[in-house]
Amino acid sequence: MTVDDLHPLAQTVLASRNIADVDAFLNPEYGAALHDPYLFRQMRDFVDRLHQAIEEKQKIVIFSDFDTDGIPAAAMLHDLFGELGYENFQIYIPKRDIEGFGLKVGQVEQFAADKADLIITIDCGIRSNAAVELAKEKGMDVIILDHHVAGKKDPLADIIINPALADETYPFKSLCGAGVVFKCLQALEMDERFNLHENFSKGQLGLAAIATISDMVPLVGENRALAQFGMKILRRTTRPGLKELFEKGRIQGRELTEVDIGFTLGAHINAASRLDQPLAALRMLTTRNHAEGKEYAHELNRLYRERKRRSGALREEIFSMAAAVADQPVIAVGSEEWKPALLGPVAHGLSDDYDRPVFLWGQADGSETKKGSARSTRHNVVGMLSQLDEALVPAFGGHEMAGGFELAGETEEFAAALSAVVADHEVAADNGDYDPVAATLADISWGLLNSLEQLGPFGMGFAAPLFQVSGVHVDGKRIFGAGGEHVSLTLTDGEHEQEGICFFAPKSMKEVECGQQVTVLGALEKSTFGFKKKLQFKIEDISIVEV
16 A cells, blocks of 8 residues: 555545654554563563462452453453463452442452452552552552553552553553553463463454544554554454444444444443443453353343433433533533433533533432543543542542542532633644645545545544535435434535534534535544445534525
8 A cells, every 4th residue: 555545635634644654554564563562661570470370370350440441451361361271360340330440448358358369450550559558468469450640659569560650661651451451461472381372462452442442542653553453353353242242233343443443332331331230241242152142242232222311311401400500611510310320421422512621420329429420522631630629529530531530529619629720721632733624525435435444543642534525505404313413414516415414413503404505524434334334424513604
């Protein structure tokens, strides 16, 4: 593949991305795209400690986060121990609302009572100082495999593999939790004592891709390689649960895209944890039995539909409450009646609609703790939370524009404190550095999309290009969805016709009328929904041209 093989507009997109080595970018080689795992300071220590645990038949507890990063990462270690024929381990995934994020003291007490020798935390643990300290007092070793930013002091774990540590020498800093686990698998595969076949880690790339794309880490550098090569594995996956989930999500596996991963596979995995059943997702990913795969995928799809139903019921109430404070720089509302685990998708929608940070809190059944979700399109919500008094927000975590928190004070105090720091935490929009590319309806074609696929996958940190189509007319309009939340527009320039679609369309877009001349900003996508391959122009913005 050379630049000349690309559609002219794809060449324009590529030129705007400042790629240092275009040939390597267009023709990636698996080995060259990945760093040596032993560049992690403590990777050798990790490999030696795991070998010791297996040789001595020690009991190992894998403690994983409950999201679309932690669950695939736990599945990878599950597969590792299966490959090694090692059975003296357990996987513990906490319930999101009841137990919350991170390793807790009470869980460590239980592991000690169960006579565990080694705890391995995945996608969490870097802020669990008290729990790690107790584990050491109880005679257990602790290995932390994480990618989150540490607190003021690192926990006293035996081994920490985390690219985000200030003194970590590993050259790529933006791996997700499953990416860290993948590097550990690579290191184990390189050690002859484990006798892993040379392609074992490659077989786990599909799980690494699900996590990398769904967890919204930047799709650049090593993450791009994990996502790109992992998608190739997923398209021909032999995992029965995933194959059944493709069917449930009406995805053509061979045509799988990053959008399918983020909005279908990731959403189904997340739904299980939002309804406090994370093990349902783990079982779906790890089973090798076709009957079980069908059963687990069916259960995951049921949980996904239930999550959508319950989130939809919450959405109307929350949007109504948020409208009363929409003139504030930060939207912060909550209710004891709201289930915390369901608030993330609603917060995301609010943030998109009002273009400001959103903090929603609720309380789980039987819990006295207020827990919530934070989302933003252009503010570092975790940075904002870090500036608040610990007495007000005793715990928080997450990523720049998506986080979680515990609230000990009142909503009014919380909102005021957030408003006082919001101006200090604005970040550049993900697509802000890339100008839209001027295009015509004739350009919106399979030829262009096929070329763009050579530049992908697109996502956080490497946004899908936007194309601006001017001087077209609306020749048809259709509002669809259970609540009439989506809009389809038929666009024409007199010679060519193209459907443009907007999911969760703003009110202004629903008011566009047939016959009006418009300028449209959108991105090209391949849709295989309903097992039908279709070119989709996803509208991001539309403006009416006054004539």
